[in-house]
Amino acid sequence: MRSATESIKMSYPEGFSMGTITSFKKNYKYLLPAIPMLLFLIIFFVYPSVIMVKYSFNKSLLYGEIENTFTFENYINFFTDPFYLKVVWRSFVLGFWVTAITIPFGYVLAYAMWTSKGLKRKLLYFCILLPLFTNLVIRLYGWRILLSPMGPINGILKNLGFTDSGFSMIYTKPAVVIGLVSECAPYYVLILFSVLTLVNPRYIDAAYDLGAGKIKTFFQIIWPLSLPGVVSGGMLTFIWSFGAFATPTILGKPIHWTPAIHAERQILSIRDWPFGTAIGMSLVVIVLVILFIQSRLTPKVHSQRT
């Protein structure tokens, strides 16, 4: 890490001189192959985002026309309306549950992958990647079938005599949480696995050698050293769930809707572009604030190559 920042510093000489100009020219040369992608992003991401920002400060008229004024009204409405505050709060809680479930369960998977070798590891890797080969919406409809009153899970429960009419599992908060856990887990597992592979097995040998049992070795050595993976994977899971769109739509009821769904409704159904875009922008700001707090709270990750 340190050497990377040093090399960046070195490529930008201090002060302005002819040397600076040539070094900038040189740096631009390396950017050349990135131009097509850069253009693509500017046209299809930066430009629409700028429009979004602009709209969010405009005013909506009765039939959805946009009045080109500058007003904070949309943001004030969003952050003062108890309804939307509740929506944001519910999304927080949803993100919390998804993260709280994904972290331990995903850890077990990543740990199993880390400690296995050869074919077993490849097989686990494949199983974790497999869901990503299928489109999210199709996977969600799969969950709908599984969880529906007529679905296989209820079928088994009925046959076992637990219920006559079947439990209503679909369109509940647990259904949304399950859907999101299954959605985020592969990414979390892959991030955590890559961090675990950086843990030098010698540390574990050393811990055993010094008298630590398996449990102590895990909690005192492996867990703290894998914490960066847990934090970044957990953050990804939380932000993903907080801004989820498809899963709450397909597996939940309007009460489970996230701010993202409300933004979409405002824009497409109610045709209030300024308010919809203001919700969208507020989401971005909230996520950035969360990331900022996280970066402050996470202890410095120490180089493991000592």
Next chain:
Amino acid sequence: MPNFSLELQNIGKRYGEVVALADINLQVKEGDFFFLLGPSGCGKTTLLKIISGLEAPTRGRVIINGKNETELHANKRNTATVFQEWALFPHMNVYDNIAFGMKMHKFPAQKIKTKVAELLELIHMGGYHKRMAYELSGGQQQRVAIARSLAIEPDILLLDEPLSNLDLSLRQNMRIELIRLHEQIGKTFIYVTHDQTEAMTMGDNLVVMQKGKIEQVGSPKEIYKNPVNDYVATFIGETNEIPGTISELSPEPILETPSGIKLKVDIRDNSLKKGSKAVAIVRPEHTKVIKSDDAIDNRFDVIVDNVAYFGPSLRLFCHSANDNTPFFVDVFTETEMAITAVAGSRIKVGLEKQYALCYGIN
């Protein structure tokens, strides 16, 4: 019967089809500074792991202080390892690293505190307890790793090539430091290395290993003077090797080189017969540069290729005048010979037969 810190009985280890260790028998006296010496891949690190309990042997018994501890896992054995890359816990400071083992062994808190301070004094690093591992130099990390292992008061301290990641001058200082620590603590040290100088200069006793087998056990002096085979002879110390065939066994054993030089040799291998292929091992300090009329068992001509200056001595890199067998001789810098020897000159070397150790070639 002396007290053995460690006894290994018929230890074998295989990974699938690969035999890493075959039938290792070893006894280490209490308080010994004992060396496992061998080239990389000879199984010495595997053996160390079996002693520490990090690996289980496929067969055989590990007896520590008279108790059979073969089935005991590493965390239950009173051995401690200093790893090659030291393996200090990167998320802990020096204090916590050293205290870790004591906490695991449930030492009382007050004892841990005083013991860490004591150990930091012992390794000359008092005041470093708040530093993180990555803030230390290689030599300091090395010493903290030793302190961490000593903290649990092990009966046996195992060191796995602990100096190989240090630069030369630091390595030499640490050798002296380790000898001092060993004397001060008086515990059994078992030290794995591929560096014969380390083993020769530091060890009370050593074992030379090759391909998962023990070749020889003994003190450095014994092994240097009486190596059991040509492998040990060439691995320990520097040697000239003169290949040839046994042309005579009695009254006097003679090794004849392909170019026809007849050397009187000392047979060290009972399996040698007349006509068998053999090699004479000659240490450079046992050869002399002679004048033609000196009385000596063997004499032959060599041509000097190169002269290397070592301070007190010169090393003359030569080849045999009859064929191209390389040969080197050490002479003192101040002698007449040393002054006249230049590249290209032809000199006579002499060798007493008891210094031409003759072994069979497999």
